[in-house]
Amino acid sequence: MQQRSADHGFSAVAGKVPAPCLVLAGVSGIQFGAALAPSAYPQAGAAGVVFLRLLIAGLILCVLWRPRRQALKSAKGAWKTVLAAGTLLAGHHIAFFEAVNHIPLGIVATIEFLGPFAIALAGSRRALDLLPACLAAGGVLLLGGGGGTYLPAVGLVLAAGAACCWAGYILVSARMATRLSGGQGLAVAIAWAALLSAPYGIARAGSGLLDPHVLWVATVVAVVSSVLPYSLNLEALRRIPPRVFGVLTSLEPAAGALFGLLVLGQRLDRSQWLGIAAVACASIAATYLGPGRRRISRVRATSDYLPKEGSARNGAGIPRAPGKATIHSPDQSSGNVEDVHVSIPRHESNERP
Numbered sequence: 001m002q003q004r005s006a007d008h009g010f011s012a013v014a015g016k017v018p019a020p021c022l023v024l025a026g027v028s029g030i031q032f033g034a035a036l037a038p039s040a041y042p043q044a045g046a047a048g049v050v051f052l053r054l055l056i057a058g059l060i061l062c063v064l065w066r067p068r069r070q071a072l073k074s075a076k077g078a079w080k081t082v083l084a085a086g087t088l089l090a091g092h093h094i095a096f097f098e099a100v101n102h103i104p105l106g107i108v109a110t111i112e113f114l115g116p117f118a119i120a121l122a123g124s125r126r127a128l129d130l131l132p133a134c135l136a137a138g139g140v141l142l143l144g145g146g147g148g149t150y151l152p153a154v155g156l157v158l159a160a161g162a163a164c165c166w167a168g169y170i171l172v173s174a175r176m177a178t179r180l181s182g183g184q185g186l187a188v189a190i191a192w193a194a195l196l197s198a199p200y201g202i203a204r205a206g207s208g209l210l211d212p213h214v215l216w217v218a219t220v221v222a223v224v225s226s227v228l229p230y231s232l233n234l235e236a237l238r239r240i241p242p243r244v245f246g247v248l249t250s251l252e253p254a255a256g257a258l259f260g261l262l263v264l265g266q267r268l269d270r271s272q273w274l275g276i277a278a279v280a281c282a283s284i285a286a287t288y289l290g291p292g293r294r295r296i297s298r299v300r301a302t303s304d305y306l307p308k309e310g311s312a313r314n315g316a317g318i319p320r321a322p323g324k325a326t327i328h329s330p331d332q333s334s335g336n337v338e339d340v341h342v343s344i345p346r347h348e349s350n351e352r353p
Contacts, residue, residue: 022236023248026229031255033225035105035263037097040217046097047197048205052218054093054194057226062191064227067184075179082185085172086192092165094197095158102155104266106257107143110279111156113253114140115163116170117283129289132282139278142271183230190226246287250280 037049044052072078099108114136121133143151176185201209208214237245253276260266268276 019236019239020244020248022232023240023245024251026232026236027249027252027255028259029224029228029232031105031109031252031259032263033221034096034100034109034256035259036217036224037221038100038264040211040214041101043211044201044205044208044214046101047094047201047203048209048214049218049221050090050093050097051194051197051201051205052209052214053222053225054090054190054197056219056222058187058191058194060222060227061183061187065183065187067187072180072184072188077175078179078185081172081175081179082188083192085169085176085185086189087196088165088169088172089189089193090196092162092169093193094200095162095165099155099158099162102152103159104257104268104272105260105264106253106266106268106276107151107272108155108159108162109256110139110143110253110276111159112162112166113279113283115165115167117279117286118163119167119170121286129286132285132289135285136279136282139275139282142275142278186230247284250283250287253280 033053037046037053040049072082096108096112099111117132117136121129173185173189176189179185205214233245257266257268257273257276261268
């Protein structure tokens with residue numbers, strides 16, 4: 001009852017804001033958090049900030065969703081799926097935030113975006129579907145130094161690792177969406193990710209984890225990059241079609257570059273900006289071409305947080321593909337829907353957290 005009241009209260013406030021503004025606020029929150037996190041690296045390093053971010057976000061989501069042990073036990077395979085999702089989350093966060101230590105945030109966000117994008121194109125059977133892939137490949141070449149700018153290999157490898165973990169999480173979370181209602185699975189997955197990242201974070205940060213500045217930064221990052229985007233996207237997807245949502249979230253790489261410039265002072269050359277634009281355009285093209293749709297399962301809609309009829313969105317705050325789809329994101333929870341499909345890239349699927 002308290003959970004429903006909180007949800008209705010948030011909807012009443014957010015309902016006064018245009019839906020596209022909610023989506024853009026969520027995108028901005030994710031990238032602003034990623035840009036703010038390095039300010040605590042001198043005291044705690046990327047590993048320490050990741051651990052605290054996951055810990056705080058997990059605690060907040062557990063309080064909000066109150067996951068029930070009985071629900072996890074009664075759903076077949078739920079524990080294995082949730083733990084696998086949390087493991088991929090931990091790997092994604094560590095790789096992403098370590099990558100920002102070596103290469104500009106905008107480039108990290110763009111490369112990370114390619115993981116789910118690749119899955120979206122993996123099932124393509126039409127020659128037309130290869131156009132977004134070629135456009136994205138050209139963008140990557142421009143980002144990786146095609147324009148003459150050198151980027152450290154370690155940063156590129158870490159960003160690619162984050163992309164792989166993100167793509168894997170999307171596939172695993174599709175199963176989680178069919179087994180658990182609301183955000184219970186997401187809350188437990190993030191808590192498990194925090195536990196997994198604890199040894200690495202504590203070993204690297206030590207007493208720096210208790211630094212007031214580090215705690216403040218980690219709390220802000222947890223809220224603006226995890227809890228807030230989920231809530232905003234959930235409300236927005238009640239009012240806009242999934243393809244509109246997809247176009248808006250395709251701006252995420254550009255938002256990463258912009259916040260990297262404003263917060264971290266990371267300047268990109270012209271070829272790198274063109275590379276980011278190419279990947280964003282490829283994502284928009286993939287959204288409208290709709291390739292890579294894969295059948296997962298059929299389940300009944302049971303979540304109170306799902307719109308009832310004629311809906312094009314799920315309780316996760318993640319858009320479905322044209323047809324029906326549901327996906328977990330690291331920064332968003334799931335609901336159960338009829339005719340569950342997976343259609344990616346991230347905006348048609350991942351949250352961030």
